[in-house]
Amino acid sequence: MTAAEISTESAIFDAALRVFSRKGKDGARMQEIADEAGINKAMLHYYFRNKDSLYEAVFAHVIGRFFSEIDRAMLPGRPFVESMEGMIHVYMDMHAAQPEVARLWVQENLNGAPVARSLIERHRNADHPFGPHRLLARIREAADAGEIRAVDPVHLMMTVLGMTVMTFIATPTLSVFDPSLRIDSAAMIDARKRHIVEVLTHGITI
Amino acid sequence: MTAAEISTESAIFDAALRVFSRKGKDGARMQEIADEAGINKAMLHYYFRNKDSLYEAVFAHVIGRFFSEIDRAMLPGRPFVESMEGMIHVYMDMHAAQPEVARLWVQENLNGAPVARSLIERHRNADHPFGPHRLLARIREAADAGEIRAVDPVHLMMTVLGMTVMTFIATPTLSVFDPSLRIDSAAMIDARKRHIVEVLTHGITI
DNA sequence: GTCTATATCTCGATAGAC
DNA sequence: GTCTATCGAGATATAGAC
Structure with missing residues (x-):
């Protein structure tokens, strides 16, 4: 790969991620992606065959x-609650650094998640156990050991997802009620982390 | 209004809600809405001037x-935690009966929520205080009185929204890990309610 | 690898018959 | 109030020059 190819391709990737995360696959316009990438439409089709394959590659x-x-x-070995706290920090920081990812995943789900599902199915049949699968097993283990209250692992996962991801979805509406609710504010992200950890810690421990 | 008008208009409303909630405003196709409503495209423009006004009317x-x-x-007067439990039940039942509403609202937010924001601004200037505003005040009151832990009202609102709404967003992905996670299952909705109430109750009380 | 120009199709919207 | 037919804009995708 030449330097030009790398920078053009990553410019397309970034632009496509932004547009797809706002409008979804069907609502996105190739012209808008090209504009945000600072290139012309023909280049999109040079690097990626068509809209569908661009979407799948980005996702x-x-x-x-x-x-x-x-x-x-x-990290294994640590007490569950402590481990969960660390994961929430990492998770929130990743989303704060690039909120488009959460939004893209939500768009996928609103559309029935065909791409996400086939991706997961493919990974499931791979050699080593998969992230979400391992996480679910870890939750069940902690619940069985009486380390935390007897929660359904999938429901707890959904709860963590909801509390974290919703931060990067609902702000356009909720900022009307509280203008300080800006996802580009480090103080807000910090306050959100503390709220989530506090509620969840007290919520699942006995 | 004649009977024909009423049934046609509500058929359009229902179909538009479904399609907009899947694809968003820009991703939706007038043809698809017409098909789901069992009418033809011209009728959409007879009842609603254009796509934008149809979207705004539905939203x-x-x-x-x-x-x-x-x-x-x-309901006022009751202890906050008890009142919150009731609201979560009502909220979950409404979403379970018509999951498209939560999805439409999420689509709105992914698009920057221009319609939602102008709606709220308009209501704010109306005569009587607004639902979300009253709810935020009620949370603050309970926190100030030491009835619950000192949580930020907007963060608690975001948390409740996340835990409830995410149920109707994430299932296409999460059902890969647990196929019993179907939003049309009364048992699942019931389990979800119990999980939310349990985690939140322990999470915010002292 | 990047561009302009264009082919082809789809979409939103309207005209006009019934 | 409902339909068919169609217009014109805008969409994806490709051809071909550089």
């Missing part, structure tokens, strides 16, 4: 990176 | 109904 790349980060953050 | 109607339901569910 797979961005979600794949997320999953492995979550995997890395899930 | 305003559906969110307005939601806000007043929330308002009704917020």
Whole structure:
């Protein structure tokens, strides 16, 4: 790969991520992606065959990176609550640095999540156990050991997802009620982290 | 209004809600809405001038109904935790009966929430205090009185929104890990309610 | 690898018959 | 009030020069 190819391709990636996360796959316009990438439409089709394959490439790349980060953050051996606190910090920081990823995933789900589901199915059949699977197992283990209250692992996962991801979804509406609610504010992200950890810690411990 | 007008108009409303909630305003196709409503495209433009006004009519109607339901569910005088438990039940039941509303609101937010914001601003200047405003005041009151832990009202609202709404967003992905996670299952909705109430109750009380 | 120009199709919206 | 037919704009995608 030449330097030009790398920078153009990553410019396309970034622009596509932003546009897809705002409008979804069908609502996105190739022209808008080209404009945000600072190139012309023909280049999009040179690097990626068409809109569908561009969408799939962006989604797979961005979600794949997320999953492995979550995997890395899930250190074994530590008490569950402590481990959960660390994961929430990592998770929130990743979303704060690039809120488009959470939004893209939500768009995927609103559309039935065909791409996400096929990605997960493919990973499931791979050699080593998958991030979310390992996390669910860890939650069940902690619940069985009486380390935390007897929660359903999938419900707790959904709860963590809701509390964290919603931060980067709901602000356009909720900032009407509290203008200080800006996701580019480090103080807000910090306050959000503390709230989540506090509520969850007291919420699941016995 | 004749009977034909009423049934056609509500058929359009329902179909538009479904399609907009899946694809967002820009991703939705007038043809798809017409098909789901069992009419042809020309009728859409007969009842609503264009796509934008159809979207705004659907959004305003559906969110307005939601806000007043929330308002009704917020009975004063009762202990906060008890009142919150009731609201979560009402809120979850409404979403379970019509999951498209939560999804439409999320779509709105992904798009910057211009319609939602102008709706709220308009209501704010109306005569009587607004649902969300009253709820925020009620949370602050409970926190100040030491009835619950000292939480930021907006963060608690975001948390409740996340835990409830995420149920109707994330299932396409999460059902890969747990196939019993179906939003049309009364048992699942019930389990979800119990989980939310349990985590939140322990999470905010002292 | 990057651009302009254009082919082809789809979409939103309207005209006009019934 | 409902339909068919169609217009014109805007969309994806490609051809071909540089």
